[in-house]
Amino acid sequence: MGSSFNISADREHVGPWTFTAEQVQESILRHWPQATVSGAFENFLEIVADVGAARSAELSYNLRHAVFSFEDRGSPVAPLTVIHQVLHDLAPTVPVVWWIDYDVDLQPLDLTGGLDAFIAGFPA
Structure with a gap:
């Protein structure tokens, strides 16, 4: 069973x-x-988006806890692209953190530096 990232x-x-x-x-x-974008089934939105260049993003948003999450499967660029855009639209000045599900060591992500900085702040 794989791990997942949370933001x-x-x-x-x-x-x-x-x-x-x-x-x-x-x-x-x-x-x-x-x-x-699925309905709010059991307090989750399930999201699937083709962000271009044959990159498909599959992620969820937990409405109760206000957390985006996606599985650790290959490159994180597609789900990070979706998350960055949503946050840029809805909460551009709010500080952001990420963590992996088995280690709740919160790490900051730079939302203010644009998409490239946001992605660069995440482990490859």
Whole structure:
């Protein structure tokens, strides 16, 4: 069984994100009209988006805990691209952290430096 990565607001400094499931869905569909965003089944949005160059992003958003997550399967660029865009649209000034599911050692991610900096701040 593989691990998964999690991304949330830095709650130690700002608390959780306050955007809604509808806002997340609207942001994703505005940038990737062919994406699928499931309904809020058991407090999760399931997201699948083709972000270009044959890269498909599969991730979820936990509505109760305000956490994006995706499995550690290959390159993280596609799911990070989706997460960065949603956060750029809905919470551009909120500090962001990531962690792997088996080690809750929170690491910062740079949302302010653009997509390349956001991706570079994540383990390859």
